[in-house]
């Protein structure tokens with residue numbers, strides 16, 4: 180090896196050692212990395228050898244404190260350098276001042292002179308300030324072409340000037356072109372009106388970053404000819420495009436694991452680290468350890484960093500790609516086989532093994548117990564139902580009992596976030612800091628197991644932003660557990676029926692929630708691969724996230740309807756007050772039952788009243804009937820929630836009420852479909868605000884009387900649970 184090569188190799192090795200020590204190096208070793216608090220990343224530098232070429236030289240004047248960085252040897256002060264091709268500098272102001280008699284007292288221009296990098300045409304604007312002002316700019320672009328333009332700012336009466344608006348009254352602004360290198364900004368006046376000079380003796384013109392200058396009335400007088408403002412310039416490497424530069428790698432600035440892109444303003448190119456890497460692309464792009472940051476990796480459990488990427492894997496006994504956005508992890512076939520073969524075989528195996536390894540006995544007993552639970556909890560049923568479907572069940576994950584115990588601090592009381600008819604909901608925090616809601620069934624009887632399995636099957640088919648996402652389940656415990664995404668703001672019911680919350684719950688939000696819920700139901704009825712009837716639509720089953728976005732939940736009693744079947748005969752199930760009377764009488768479940776229940780939710784949103792109340796007069800017991808009779812007697816306005824009556828758009832409210840009425844029709848076939856309801860609600864949301872007009876009444880329908888006539892003639896068992904009345908009727 181030739182000694183020169185050896186030297187180069189040694190230098191390279193040394194450089195690698197140094198740079199791996201200073202892992203986040205943004206500058207060359209031995210070079211000054213900042214001047215007066217302004218960081219100077221390579222390709223910029225302060226001394227020979229520290230910058231890429233002379234255009235990237237920064238002069239740091241250290242005779243002042245704090246030191247001030249200047250661009251090359253100019254008087255241009257540098258404020259900030261970004262690695263993404265921007266640099267902020269300070270530019271001066273052009274001023275033109277007059278005496279009361281109209282004589283010009285002083286005038287200065289503003290000059291911006293750059294050698295290589297142009298002013299940013301996207302971030303900067305030319306501003307003119309004054310009441311009798313023309314701001315001119317004369318510029319030269321990188322090809323030497325001349326450019327001249329200007330804007331006028333005028334105000335005959337100072338009271339017409341408004342803060343924050345730069346529209347030609349007191350302030351004007353115009354964009355600047357690309358490739359602008361040198362400019363002169365000057366100021367002139369429009370008229371010799373001395374009255375204006377008295378209150379506003381000066382006019383100004385300057386180039387500045389649009390975001391760093393907010394015009395206020397005070398600026399007519401508080402700007403001085405010494406004021407300086409930040410403006411932005413676009414830097415890039417050299418004169419060539421990426422394609423040209425790559426031909427000669429000797430001068431090519433982009434280092435390994437980076438890519439090149441052309442500057443959008445001016446000549447030259449820039450570099451950026453490739454995906455999976457970070458750092459200074461002009462020096463070194465380093466691998467990002469995605470596993471360290473839960474926001475960067477999509478692994479459910481095990482994460483292994485690789486150079487430039489990462490891989491996920493599943494724990495022992497599970498298979499799949501282990502990715503949240505992929506197949507996830509599912510239990511190995513082996514487990515199925517063990518369960519199918521049954522306890523008998525496993526006992527023989529267990530005895531044999533525990534004979535050899537006595538100390539393993541206890542653990543195995545636990546495993547066996549878990550298997551028993553798995554079986555008892557419908558694991559087989561679940562696997563069968565999931566296996567019968569075309570699409571892979573990518574979303575749902577099967578959690579281990581330990582994971583959930585750990586996440587909920589052994590199902591500690593303090594982690595309880597809700598109690599419903601069917602179980603308790605705990606808040607769980609997993610090892611990777613994700614938060615989830617864990618639903619634990621209350622007791623184990625077979626009908627509930629089926630509901631539980633149903634929920635898993637139904638939810639794993641749905642992927643909709645307004646549906647609570649099922650993250651997975653655990654079958655190894657005595658009672659089955661479901662793991663959901665955490666929805667932070669509680670139920671819609673708690674918002675509607677809480678005096679304090681209801682008052683701040685605007686009409687707009689209510690309408691949006693109604694439209695979102697209708698959208699989900701419409702999607703369930705029509706768009707999903709097999710139509711789904713929710714069967715238990717109620718305000719208690721609509722959760723709200725931190726933005727008050729609706730998330731429909733509780734698919735425990737949902738039904739999948741094969742496409743060739745429009746209605747199915749079932750045991751009547753639902754919640755008092757929301758239950759479709761036709762379904763109650765005929766036991767024929769159709770998607771129109773959801774339409775009825777949705778109608779009740781709509782009325783709840785409008786009136787703020789509970790679907791059933793036992794404390795009012797008899798005729799107000801059922802909200803649906805009370806609402807229909809109020810509509811008939813044209814008393815809608817009286818039963819509306821106070822805040823809606825006050826702030827709601829009358830036309831919208833009236834139309835929504837009418838829509839609610841059609842949903843509550845006794846005959847299912849006369850009700851609109853959920854799709855029609857969803858479309859109508861979207862349309863109504865688009866309606867602008869109109870003043871309250873007395874809407875003529877044409878509620879001639881008498882259906883509600885029929886509704887009143889229906890008595891609950893079926894045997895019902897009621898169960899009051901918190902403020903959630905759930906009941907199930909037996910045929």
Ligand SMILES: *[C@@H]1O[C@H](CO)[C@@H](O)[C@H](O)[C@H]1NC(C)=O
Pocket residue numbers: 216217218258259260261
């Ligand atoms: C420069 O800008 C970056 C973001 O663009 C910011 O993080 C940094 O603090 C700024 N530095 C100075 C000295 O203003």
Ligand SMILES: *[C@@H]1O[C@H](CO)[C@@H](O)[C@H](O)[C@H]1NC(C)=O
Pocket residue numbers: 240241242243
């Ligand atoms: C540094 O700034 C001081 C004060 O502004 C000035 O007198 C001096 O000439 C500057 N030095 C350099 C090297 O520009």
Ligand SMILES: *[C@@H]1O[C@H](CO)[C@@H](O)[C@H](O)[C@H]1NC(C)=O
Pocket residue numbers: 292293294319320321322323360361
């Ligand atoms: C910009 O101004 C500098 C200094 O006056 C001058 O050397 C350069 O040629 C000018 N650039 C253009 C494109 O006119």
Ligand SMILES: *[C@@H]1O[C@H](CO)[C@@H](O)[C@H](O)[C@H]1NC(C)=O
Pocket residue numbers: 336337338
């Ligand atoms: C300026 O406008 C205000 C209100 O718009 C008015 O009261 C005032 O008389 C006007 N002044 C002049 C000089 O027109």
Ligand SMILES: *[C@@H]1O[C@H](CO)[C@@H](O)[C@H](O)[C@H]1NC(C)=O
Pocket residue numbers: 342395396397
């Ligand atoms: C304009 O803004 C300034 C502060 O930025 C404030 O003092 C002044 O009262 C505002 N004037 C009006 C009319 O809003």
Ligand SMILES: *[C@@H]1O[C@H](CO)[C@@H](O)[C@H](O)[C@H]1NC(C)=O
Pocket residue numbers: 281368369370371
């Ligand atoms: C304004 O008046 C001055 C002297 O009174 C005169 O020199 C100047 O040309 C006038 N300017 C305009 C724009 O009329």
Ligand SMILES: *[C@@H]1O[C@H](CO)[C@@H](O)[C@H](O)[C@H]1NC(C)=O
Pocket residue numbers: 390391392393
């Ligand atoms: C200008 O106003 C916007 C919003 O009104 C604000 O975000 C920004 O910080 C303000 N900029 C300055 C320099 O005050």
Ligand SMILES: *[C@@H]1O[C@H](CO)[C@@H](O)[C@H](O)[C@H]1NC(C)=O
Pocket residue numbers: 392393394395396397398401402406408
């Ligand atoms: C404009 O006026 C505001 C006060 O209203 C002041 O904070 C700001 O610095 C002024 N802008 C300039 C460029 O002087």
Ligand SMILES: *[C@@H]1O[C@H](CO)[C@@H](O)[C@H](O)[C@H]1NC(C)=O
Pocket residue numbers: 285286287404405
């Ligand atoms: C700046 O304005 C002041 C008066 O406000 C004036 O005395 C001074 O000469 C002006 N400076 C320049 C450079 O024009």
Ligand SMILES: *[C@@H]1O[C@H](CO)[C@@H](O)[C@H](O)[C@H]1NC(C)=O
Pocket residue numbers: 234295416417418
């Ligand atoms: C552009 O190319 C010319 C000729 O090769 C060179 O003199 C000049 O320095 C280059 N400009 C930049 C900004 O690299």
Ligand SMILES: *[C@@H]1O[C@H](CO)[C@@H](O)[C@H](O)[C@H]1NC(C)=O
Pocket residue numbers: 427428429430
């Ligand atoms: C490649 O660039 C180097 C320095 O930038 C220069 O010396 C050399 O002549 C160039 N080679 C070609 C083939 O252009």
Ligand SMILES: *[C@@H]1O[C@H](CO)[C@@H](O)[C@H](O)[C@H]1NC(C)=O
Pocket residue numbers: 454455487488489
């Ligand atoms: C990382 O790996 C995944 C899966 O193999 C692949 O889809 C993705 O494109 C890779 N990302 C990068 C930046 O190479």
